[in-house]
Amino acid sequence: MSVSEMLNIGMMQGFAGLSLFAVLLLMGLGLAIIFGQMGVINMAHGEFMTIGAYTIYLFSTITENHFPKLVQSYFIFAIIAAFFIAFAVGWFIEWSLIRHLYKRPLDTLLATWGISLGMQQIFRSFIGPKEVSPTLPDWLMGSWSPHEGLDIPINGMFVMALTLVVTGGVLLALYKSRWGLRVRATVANRTMANAIGINTKKTDRLTFAIGCGIAGIAGAAFTTIGSTGPTSGSLYIVDAFLVVTFGGAASLLGTMASAFGIAQMQSISEFFMTGSMARVITLLTIVLILMMRPQGLFASKIRR
Amino acid sequence: MISKLLSSLKTWIDQRGLNGFIILAILLAVVFPLAMDSFRLNLVGKYLTYGFVAIGLVMAWGYGGVLSLGQGVFFGLGGYAMAMFLKLEASDPISTKIQSTPGIPDFMDWNQITALPIWWEPFRHLPFALLAVLVVPTLLAFIISFAMFKRRVGGVYFAIITQAVALILTVLIIGQQGYTGGVNGITDLKTMLGWDTRTNSAKYILYFVTVALLLASIYGCQWIQKSKLGTLLLAMRDKEDRVRFSGYDVAMFKVFAFCLAAFLSAIGGALFTLQVGFMSASFVGIVPSIEMVIFAAVGGRMSLVGAVYGTLLVNFGKTYFSESFPDLWLFLMAALFIGVVMAFPDGLAGLWESHIKGWLARGRAALRKPKNPDAPPSQIVQPDADVMTMQEIGSPPLARSASGSPRVPSGAGMQVSGIQGQSA
C-alpha cells in the first residue's frame, strides 16, 4: 500500500471516528437534558427518535407525491418539523405521566418503558410493521471526493454539522436564555427555585419536551445513516444512556467528552479487531472507568 | 378440640405474618396443579422461575434500595451453568455421530471446534454444575457491587451500569458462539443423569421442585427481613448516613442484598433451563432484565409474596393477551405497566393493603356482628406517670413529616398512607 493510500485511509478513519462522535452526541444530547438535568430515566428516548425518523418519511412521501419540485429542500423543513412533533408528544407525555413521577425517578423508568412498548406498537399498527425508506435529497447522498481514493461521506458531514448546530443551540439556550437559567436553578434547588417565583412545573414540561424534540432531530438526521422502522429506536437507546452516564449525567460538557471518547475507542478498535470484540472492549472499558470514577468523567466536587 | 388447635395454629401464623405466604403456598402447591392441565402448569412453572428473580429484586430493590437492571445476567448465568451440564449429557458420541467431531455439543461442531474447551470439562459433573449455578453469578454480583458500592455509586447509576454489564455479556455470549451457542443458545436438552426431563411426569416433578424452592426462598427472605439485617436495610433506605455513622459498613449490606438477588435469580435460571429445555442469550439482555423489574413492581416492590403474584399476573397477561388479542396485546401490556406505576406505586401488594384488605375486613365485620376475634392484641403501652417529664414537654405526636423522605414501610406489609397522595 502506498503512502498516499495510507494517508487516505487514515483520514477516512479519522473522519469515521468524528462522525461516530457526532452520532453519539446527537443521540445522547436529548437524554442528557432529560436524564441529566431532570433525573427522568426516559426509556422511550429511542421512540422519540423514531418519531423524528417517521416525520422525515412522512414529509418525503408528501413531497414526492404532491410537490416533486421540493424534493431537494424538504429535508430541512422536515427536521424542524421532527423537532416540533417530538416536542409536542413529549409535552403531552410529561403532562399526562411524567409530572406525577418526579419524586420517584426509578418509576419513570418503568412508566417510560411502558410508553416505549406502546409507541412501538402504534408505529407498527398505524404505519406498518416493515421498515420504510424515505427518499432523501440527492445532495445528501454519496461522498465528497476531493481526490482519487479519498471519500468523505456527505451524510456524515451533514450529521456533524447538525450536531454542531444543535449542541451549540442547547449550550446557548442553557447558559444564556431565561429557560436555561430556570432549568439550572431548578436542578440546583427545586424548592428554592419555586420560592423565588420560577414556575418549576412549566420549566419541567418545557425541558422534557425540548429533550424529546432534540431526540426527534437526532432520529430525523439518522435516516441518512440508519434504518426507519418501528423498532429502530431500540438500536440507539443503550448507547445513548451509556454516553450520558459515562459523561457524568449533570454535565453537558461531560456528555460531549464521553461521546468523543467512546466514539474514538469504538472506531479505532473496530479497525483493528472484529466488530464484536471491539464492542465488548469498548463497553468493558466504560464499565471499568465507571467503577473507578462512578460520578462519570465530569462532575463537580461538592460538599455532600 | 380441633377448633382449638386450629385457632392456636391461626394465632401462630398471624404472629409471624405468614397469612399471605400460606395462601400462596396453597395456591401454588394445591390449587394450580388441580385446576390446570400439564401444559398450563408447565407454563406456571416457567413463570415461577422468573418469580425467583422478582423476590430477589424485592430484597435488593425494595429492601436494599439497589435497583438492578441486569438481573437477566444472573438468571442467564445460572441457566447456562445448568444448560452446559445438560448439553454435555445430551451430546454423547452416539447421538452426535453425524457431527464431524462426535461427542461435543452440536453448536461447537458447527463452529469448527474440534475438542471440548477445558473450561467446559468440569460441567460433566452435576455437583460442579450445581455449585457453579450458585457460585458464579453470586461471585460476579459481588465483584460488580463491591466495586460500585464501596465507591458509593448511586441508584440510577448503578442501574445503568448493570445494564451495561448485561449488554457486555450478551455481546460476549453471542460473539463467542463456538463456546456458548451464540444467539441460538444451548438447545435440545434432554436428560439429567438419565432422567428424561421432557416427559409429563418430569414436568410435574420439576413444577413441584420449583414451588418448593420458591417457597423456601420466600421463607428465607422473610427470615432475613425480620433479622437485624432486614431492619438495617430498611433503616438504610430511610437514613443511610445514620446507619453508616452508627458503625455499619453500608456498602457491604448493599452488596449482600445484591448478591442475594443474584443468587436467587441464578436458582431461577437453572430451574428455567430444566423446565423449558434450553437457555439462550436472549435472557441475559436488557429487555428481559427490565421486564423482570416490572414483575416485581407490579407485585409490589416491598412484598415477597406480592412479587410472585406480580410475576404470575404479568406473564398470564402476556400469554392471555397475546393469545386472545394478537394485534393489541402490546398496548394492553403497556397500559398495565403505566397503570401500575401511576395508580399503584406499591403494586398489587399496595392495592391489597390499601383497598381490598380494609374492604374485606369491613365486609367480614358486617357479617359477624359480634366481637371481632381477628382484632390484634392491644399493643398500646400506657406511659408511666412517674417519668413523664420529657414527654410532657414534647409537643403532641406530629403527623409524619411532609418532606420527601423515602417512604419505608415497617415490615413486609405496605404502607397505606401517601398512596392516594402519590397518585393524585
Add this chain to the structure above:
Amino acid sequence: MSNTDFVLAVEDLTVSFDGFKAIDALNLYVNQGELRVIIGPNGAGKTTLLDLICGKTRASSGSIKFKNHEMTKLAEHKIVRSGIGRKFQTPSIYENLSVFKNLEVSFPRGRGVFGALAFKCSDDVKERVQSVATEIGLEGSLDMEAGLLSHGQKQWLEIGMLLMQDPELLMLDEPIAGMSAREREVTADLLKRICKNRSMIVIEHDMAFVAQIADKVTVMHQGKILAEGSMDKVQNDPKVIDVYLGH
C-alpha cells in the same frame, strides 16, 4: 507527628472544594472528658470540621488523630467503631421504625453482614435499650413509631442511639435547634450527665446554652480558628466581636 494525651488531635487540617478552602490549616485538641463547644458564623466550616473528623468528607491534607490513631484514611464505619459518634444537624432517625428498634439497631453488636443476620435481641440488649431510653426520657414510648415523636424527642432519640454505642468522643451538631426553652434545659442536663465519662464536641449558636454547658469554646471563622478558651475569654475577644457584629 507527636504522640499526645489528647483524645482528639487535629493538625494542619485542610479541605478544599474546587479551590475553596472550607477548612484551612486548622488545629484543634480535645482533652479526655472535655465538653468542647464550637461556635462561629454560618459558613465558618463547623459542620465541615465534624464531617472531616467522622470521615464523611475527606481531608485534602493534614491529620486527625483519635487516641493517637490516624483517622483520615479510615472508612467511616471504622472511625465509628473506634469510638467516635456523631449526631447530625437535622434529627436523623429511622422514622418508620419503633423507638425500641431505633435503639436496638444502634447497639454495637452484629455489625457485619452475617453478624447482623445472626443477631439476637438478647436480655443484655433489652436492658441497655431500657437504660438508654430512661436516660433520654423515652422509656414510655418504646413501641411508638419514631416518626410520630416530637421534634425535641427525635433529637433525644438520636442522642440515645449514639449512647447505645457508648462512644468515647461524641459530636453533636446543633442539638437544640428548634427546641423550646424547656426542652433546651432538659437537653443541657442530659448533655452534662452523659459527658461524665466521655469527651464531647458540640456545635451551637445559642450563647446562653453554650455558657451553660461548655468547658471550653472554640470560635471558627472562614475555615480557621479565630479564638479558643473559656466562654468569658472568647466573648471579650475583639476579633470575635468583630466577626459577629462587624463588617
Add this chain to the structure above:
Amino acid sequence: MSHDDSNDPISINRRRIMQGLAALPVLGLPGLSFGANLPTAQVNTTKLAVTDTEVTVGQLHSATGTMAISETGSIQAEQLAIDQINAMGGVLGRKIKVIKEDGASDWPTFAEKSKKLLINDKVAAVFGCWTSASRKAVLPIFEKENGMLYYPTFYEGLEQSKNVIYTGQEATQQILWGLDWAVKEKKSKTFFLVGSDYIWPRTSMKIARKHIEGHLPSGSKVVGEEYYPLGTTNFNSLINKIKVAKPDCIFIAVVGGSNVSFYKQLKAAGVTSAKQFLLTISVTEDEVLGIGGENMQGFYASMKYFQSLDNPNNKKFVEAFKAKYGPKSVIGDVTQAAYLGPWLWKAAVEKAGSFDVDKIAAASPGIEFKGAPEAYVKIHENHHLWSRTRIGQAQADGQFKVVAESPELIEPNPFPKGYQ
C-alpha cells in the same frame, strides 16, 4: 381476493397424469373431491384438531418485536396460500382454520407458543419461525410432540428433522452457485466476507470460505472476514477496512436494521456498484424497502426467488398478493418460500390420505409443486427443497432484475461434505 379454480397450482406425484394439464381451469377440482368423503377417524388417528369439516393449523411468527419487520411478509404469504386453498375447498375436503400466535421476536416465547399450538390446540401443522434461533428453540418441542413445521427462511443447514420441511434454501444451495457465477461472470478473485454475528452468517461464510479456497480456480482467496453484532448501526470502520483490502467481491450476510445502515454508509463512502462488485445473500425485496432502492442499486443478490421472476405462476402469485395486501406490497425470497408451506402440506396430506404427522413426513419426499412462484420445486429425502438459484441485480425501484439462473435444480445438502 380474486380467485378461481384456475389458480390451483398444485399437483402431486400420484396424479402425474394430470400435471401436464395443470394450467387448465377444471383440473384443480379433483383435489376437492379427493378424500372429501374420507371419515375423520381414518384421516386423523392421532387426535389432531381435525373435524369432518375443518382442520386447524398454527401460524407462529413474530408479529411484534424487532423481527416483525422481516416476518410480516411470511405471515401474509401463508395466509394468502391458506385462503386460496380454502377457496378451492380445503384439504381432504376440510377447510383450514388458522390459529395465529405471536413469537414476539423472543425465542422462549416461540417455545412456549409452539407448545401451546401442539399440546393445547393439537394443530395438524405449523407454518412459522424465521430466525435460526427461533427454529432451534422450537425444534425439540416439535420432535417430542411430533408436530409438523414448515420453515420458510434460507438458513445455515446442518439440520434435518422428520418434523420439519425446510421450504427455503440451505446455505450451500444459496451460496455455491452464486460464488461460481461471481468468478465466471465477474472475474472475482479476492473476496471480503461480512456478516452479522450469529450462526447463519458464520456458517454461510464458513461454507463460502471453503468453497473459495478449495473449489474455485486457484488464486481465489478471502482477503477479509468480519462479523458485527446484531443491531450495529455504524460501519464506517468496516468500510475503511474493505477499502484497504480492495476485494474484487464483497460477500455480505448482514441482517436486520444493520442492513440499512450498512448500505447507506457504503454508498456515502463512495463504494457504489459502478466501482465495486457486491454479492449479498441477505437482502430481499423486503429489506430493500428499508434500505432504499437508490442505495442498493446495481448490487447483486443470490436467492432462489425474486419478485420480478417472469413465469405464469409468479405473475398470478404477485397479482393475488397485491390484490390482498395492497399494490405497494413487495415479495421477497422468504415470503415466497412461506407461501409454499401450506401448498406442500396440502399435497403431502393428500398424498398420504391422512393428517397424521408420521404419514405426512413419510409422504413428503418426492412431492413436486409445479405451481410454485419460483417455478418447479420438489421435496428431497432430507425434507429440504430442490430449487434453482438466481442472481438478481438491484434496481432503483427496489426490484431485482434476474441476470442469471442455475440451469439445474440444485440438490439440498444440509450436511455438505468438505464444507464443515
